[in-house]
Amino acid sequence: MTGPAPRPARTGGPARPLPRTAPGDPHAGLRDAVGRWFGATARDLPWRAADRTAWGVLVSEVMLQQTPVVRVEPAWRAWMERWPEPADLAAAPTADVLRAWGRLGYPRRALRLQECARAIVERHDGEVPRGEEALRALPGVGEYTAAAVTAFAHGRRAVVVDTNVRRVLARAVGGVALPAPSYTAGERATAAAVAPPDDDDAVLWAAASMELGALVCTARAPRCGVCPVRDVCAWRLAGHPDDEHAARRRTQAWAGTDRQARGRVMAALRDAPGPVPRGVVAEVWHDAAQLDRCVASLVEDGLVEQEDGPGGVLYRLPA
Ligand code: SF4
Numbered sequence: 001m002t003g004p005a006p007r008p009a010r011t012g013g014p015a016r017p018l019p020r021t022a023p024g025d026p027h028a029g030l031r032d033a034v035g036r037w038f039g040a041t042a043r044d045l046p047w048r049a050a051d052r053t054a055w056g057v058l059v060s061e062v063m064l065q066q067t068p069v070v071r072v073e074p075a076w077r078a079w080m081e082r083w084p085e086p087a088d089l090a091a092a093p094t095a096d097v098l099r100a101w102g103r104l105g106y107p108r109r110a111l112r113l114q115e116c117a118r119a120i121v122e123r124h125d126g127e128v129p130r131g132e133e134a135l136r137a138l139p140g141v142g143e144y145t146a147a148a149v150t151a152f153a154h155g156r157r158a159v160v161v162d163t164n165v166r167r168v169l170a171r172a173v174g175g176v177a178l179p180a181p182s183y184t185a186g187e188r189a190t191a192a193a194v195a196p197p198d199d200d201d202a203v204l205w206a207a208a209s210m211e212l213g214a215l216v217c218t219a220r221a222p223r224c225g226v227c228p229v230r231d232v233c234a235w236r237l238a239g240h241p242d243d244e245h246a247a248r249r250r251t252q253a254w255a256g257t258d259r260q261a262r263g264r265v266m267a268a269l270r271d272a273p274g275p276v277p278r279g280v281v282a283e284v285w286h287d288a289a290q291l292d293r294c295v296a297s298l299v300e301d302g303l304v305e306q307e308d309g310p311g312g313v314l315y316r317l318p319a
Pocket of ligand 1: 230
């Protein structure tokens with residue numbers, strides 16, 4: 001398997017019940033219920049608007065991979081205002097891109113997105129390409145993002161599986177509390193079997209199943225009492241058996257991690273008008289050895305540049 005698919009829920013096509021695809025289709029009831037629910041409750045998000053662009057959808061999918069909708073929406077609006085086309089982002093100074101990324105987290109995504117924009121300009125005349133194969137050839141675009149752009153931007157059938165869809169399928173179809181820690185071939189096969197064959201229906205199912213996982217079938221507190229698929233959900237009907245993978249799941253604390261230290265360094269450089277002396281960077285974190293390790297990793301990732309100044313080492317965002 002290829003590791004966990006990215007995160008949260010997003011786009012949507014027309015809201016309407018999904019048709020049965022074949023007599024005796026075991027998943028028709030699930031799709032019908034989720035489709036009707038989505039038609040009544042879908043969130044009004046800018047990357048779902050009728051005038052959305054493929055580039056806007058791609059940007060939203062990258063931002064949403066590890067950041068909640070509520071934090072992404074204002075950042076996405078500002079980003080699209082500033083860089084409405086791939087060529088705009090491709091030509092931007094990288095320091096501006098990292099500043100605009102701000103506190104969305106995992107800033108390597110911003111670098112990859114700019115590399116992606118440059119590849120779109122160089123290889124595709126500035127147009128987001130069609131087809132999952134062409135999309136996956138772009139920097140930073142993996143299985144999930146390629147499928148999501150194919151479905152939500154281009155309206156074509158794709159098996160779109162993020163962490164929310166994995167959870168919904170594990171529970172409603174598989175009858176277990178949570179999916180395996182890593183995405184499996186069996187999950188991929190189930191997702192492909194549940195997805196309708198028709199383009200419009202598949203797009204709607206992708207958006208609706210993501211939304212259900214994001215808003216109702218959440219990881220820690222599934223709202224089974226109000227869930228549209230409670231009458232067909234295998235996990236609920238089995239009496240909510242325990243998570244068989246519980247011992248293998250880790251919840252990573254945030255405080256004190258390298259991620260937190262890296263975030264502090266990036267914030268200091270984003271807020272500074274120019275290069276920052278090492279002494280100033282040293283003030284953002286209490287553990288000098290950990291800070292050195294984190295700064296070195298930021299330099300290695302291309303997120304920070306280091307230079308010698310008259311008073312010692314200076315750090316800054318890439319030009
Ligand atoms: S009934 Fe509960 S567990 Fe099943 S899909 Fe709905 S919210 Fe999730």
